[in-house]
Amino acid sequence: MVRDMARERIRGQGSSSGGFVRLVAHTDPVALVGITLSITLSITLDLSNAASGVESLLAGLMGITISLLVDSLARAERRFHLRTLLDGPPWLVRTTTELAGAMRDAAEQHAGTRVAAEAQRRYEQFRLEAEQLAEGRIIRRGDEDEDLIGATRTCVQRLDALTNVMPRASGELSWWRSEIGRRYWEANLEALQRGVQITRVFIYARMSDELSALVEKQRAAGARVGLLPYGVVSPQLHVNLALWDGSSCWEAHMTAHGEIGENQFSVNRTDVNRLTRVFDLCSNAATFQD
Template identity: 75%
Template sequence: MAGEAMRRRARGRTGSAENLVRLVAHTDPVALVGISLSILLSVTLDLTNAATGVESLLAGLMGVTISLVLDSLARAERRFHLRTLLDGPPWLVRATPQVAGALREAAERHAGTRVAVEAQRRFEEFRRQAEQLAAGRIIRPGDDDEDLVGATRDCAREMVGLTNVMPRVSGELSWWRGDVGRRYWEANVAALARGVRITRVFVYATLSPELAELVEAQRRAGVRVGLLPIGAVSPHLHVNLAVWDGSSCWEGRMTAHGEISENEFSVHPADVERLTRVFRTCADAATFAG
């Protein structure tokens, strides 16, 4: 019985400590500092006889009251800001409480396990991707052509592109021969059929028969094709890019072996302006047939 009573008391103390931790965690730092200073002021006035006991108590209570009022105002501001954030598309309003609740449950119910660590990691990844979307950017793996092909299908007036063809062990034109390149070219052909003007510059190290054949095939299809030797421009212009209607763009981030490892689609004006400037610089230095 005594042991059980001691365990209950221990659990009670643990529960009290946890409640105190929760209270501190959910209290605004301004309120905590204000309350602490108010208590310190009251005790100091009383111990130094600078004020009577009643005056010291009133001074402390006044400080605590002001701190709590400030805390209440801060909480109200945060709640208003949260309501403003959730005043958006219906799918966002419905899903946000569910997502937040699931992550909190995972972190608290499985605290100290890999589940809690993974919950935090996934949340941080989601936050990073959300920030990219807010900036107008979508980043996908190198084999995901959804934005490259989709934006070409949506293009209404003009498309410009820059393709770097570098010698590789597996051949120069493997990207164009692969699934992504074929789908992209099919979208190009469809865009040409509906009247879209397409200009593409190939930056090359060697004008091989395979590259010459690809260039000729695109010219016959209606693409205005330019050729640019690799040494004619600065190395920082050796990028793969596309710009659609002057309003959206794509850049393929390449590995050291010349393989596209990451696709970045963007509608951010600075990105569109930067890639448009890169294309124009290369186009000015390129040679166009006819």
């Protein structure tokens, strides 16, 4: 029993210490500085006999009161800000507190372990992705094609695209032969049947039989296809892109081997305008069979 009482006492001391640490962590830094200065001022006035003991105590208490008032105002402002942020879609309101609680538990209950470190890493990754979403961008791996194909299937009037066909380790036209390329072309055919106007420009280093066959295939399907030899435009314009109805865009970020390492879909007006300028420059320099 004595051992249990000692264990409970130690646990209580640890709980009190943890509570104090948590209190300090959640107190506004300005308030902490104010409380510290108030206590220091009270002790200084008392030791230097510049004021009586009662006056020193009152001065310290006044400073602490003002500091706590500042802390209270800061807390109220944060609560108001949180309520404003949570005034959104129901799924956001429902899950935000659960997410924050889970991350806090992972960091506190498993502090110093790989679990806590991984929780911080995943939360940081989530924060970065959320910031991109707030800017109107979706960034996915190179093998994820739902945005490219999905936007083509919902396109209403116009699809403009720029495709670079350059010698690379994976082969010049390997993407069009891949599963993603085939699904994308099927979505193109569906768009053409809906009356969507498709304009595609191929930038190429050499005209091969395979490229000629691909161009004729797309022209026969109803797409307006242009050819642009390498070197006519600046290398900075050699971008694989797609634009849908002038309101959304897709851009492929390439690896050193000429393969798609990352897909970026965007409705950000700056991104759409930038890729529109790139397409227009290449389209104006390309040769079409109109």
